[in-house]
Amino acid sequence: MASSIRVRATANGDITEVQALIQHPMDTGFVKDAKGELIPAHFIQELKFEYNGKDVFVADWGTAVSKDPYVKFSFKGAKKGDDLKVSWTDNKGASDTTTAKIS
Amino acid sequence: MHNPALATRRLILQGAASVALLGLGNLPFAAPARAAANDKYPEEAFKQKSEAEAIKALYGKNAEPSDKVKLDAPEIAENGGVVPISVTTTLDKVTSISFFVAENPNALAASYRxxxxxxxxxxxxxxMAKTTNVTAIVEANGKLYSATKEVKVTVGGCGG
Known part of the structure; x- marks a missing residue:
C-alpha cells in the first residue's frame, strides 16, 4: 500500500519548508453513517517530524483537524539531500512512517 | 537559650515560615500539568468542552491578547469541514502554538510543539461546527499570547 503520508520538504538557504498531507478519515465521533449509527472517533493524535534524530515539529491533534490533514511549518539547519522522518499514530493505535529527502 | 519565651516564639515563627514555603512550593504541582511543555499527548485538554477549560488543562494559565500573534483565517468559510487557518508570530523563544475553536464540541483543535x-x-x-471565534495561543518564554478572529461558517463541519 502506498504511504498515507505525502511530504514535501524544500531547503531554501538555512530554512527548510515542510508541507505534509496525510490520508486519514479524522472521524469526530459525532457523525452518523447511512444507517444512522454513529461512526466512532478515529483520528490522528500525534504527528512527528524528525531530522537528524531530533524532533523538529510535533503536532498533537484532536478530532477538529480536517479529514486528510494538511500542515505546514519551517525549521532551520537542514541541507538539500538530508532525510526528514515523518510518523503518525492515531487513537486506535495505527501508525505510519515515511522518510522524505529534502530538496 | 536564656529566654524560653523567646525560643518558643522563634520556633513558632520558623514553623510559620516553613508552612508558607510549603504552601508556595505546592502551587506549581497543584496546577494542571502543562502538557504542551512536555512530550505527552494532552489527552485531558482535548476532552474539555469549553475553550477556557481546554486552555486551563493544556497550559494551566491564562493568555493575554497580543498583536505579535498574527492569526490568518478566512472571514467566511463556505465549508466548515476544511477551514485553512495559520498563525505566525514575531515573539522570541516560542515553545508551542495551539488552536482553539470556541464553539466546537471540544474547543482544542490542535497543539504544536x-x-x-x-x-x-x-x-x-x-x-468548525458553526460561526464562532478561532483563537491561536502562542507559548513564548513561558508566557501565553493569543489572537482571536471570528470565522463565519456557512455549512458546519461536524456533520450529523
Missing part, C-alpha cells in the same frame, strides 16, 4: 530551531509559524486546516 515548537522545538528550538523551528520557525514559530504553522498552517493547518480545521473543522
Amino acid at each position: 515548537i522545538p528550538d530551531g523551528t520557525v514559530a509559524s504553522v498552517a493547518n486546516r480545521l473543522k
Whole structure:
C-alpha cells in the first residue's frame, strides 16, 4: 500500500519548508453513517517530524483537524539531500512512517 | 537559650515560615500539568468542552491578547469541514502554538510543539461546527499570547 503520508520538504538557504498531507478519515465521533449509527472517533493524535534524530515539529491533534490533514511549518539547519522522518499514530493505535529527502 | 519565651516564639515563627514555603512550593504541582511543555499527548485538554477549560488543562494559565500573534483565517468559510487557518508570530523563544475553536464540541483543535530551531509559524486546516471565534495561543518564554478572529461558517463541519 502506498504511504498515507505525502511530504514535501524544500531547503531554501538555512530554512527548510515542510508541507505534509496525510490520508486519514479524522472521524469526530459525532457523525452518523447511512444507517444512522454513529461512526466512532478515529483520528490522528500525534504527528512527528524528525531530522537528524531530533524532533523538529510535533503536532498533537484532536478530532477538529480536517479529514486528510494538511500542515505546514519551517525549521532551520537542514541541507538539500538530508532525510526528514515523518510518523503518525492515531487513537486506535495505527501508525505510519515515511522518510522524505529534502530538496 | 536564656529566654524560653523567646525560643518558643522563634520556633513558632520558623514553623510559620516553613508552612508558607510549603504552601508556595505546592502551587506549581497543584496546577494542571502543562502538557504542551512536555512530550505527552494532552489527552485531558482535548476532552474539555469549553475553550477556557481546554486552555486551563493544556497550559494551566491564562493568555493575554497580543498583536505579535498574527492569526490568518478566512472571514467566511463556505465549508466548515476544511477551514485553512495559520498563525505566525514575531515573539522570541516560542515553545508551542495551539488552536482553539470556541464553539466546537471540544474547543482544542490542535497543539504544536515548537522545538528550538523551528520557525514559530504553522498552517493547518480545521473543522468548525458553526460561526464562532478561532483563537491561536502562542507559548513564548513561558508566557501565553493569543489572537482571536471570528470565522463565519456557512455549512458546519461536524456533520450529523
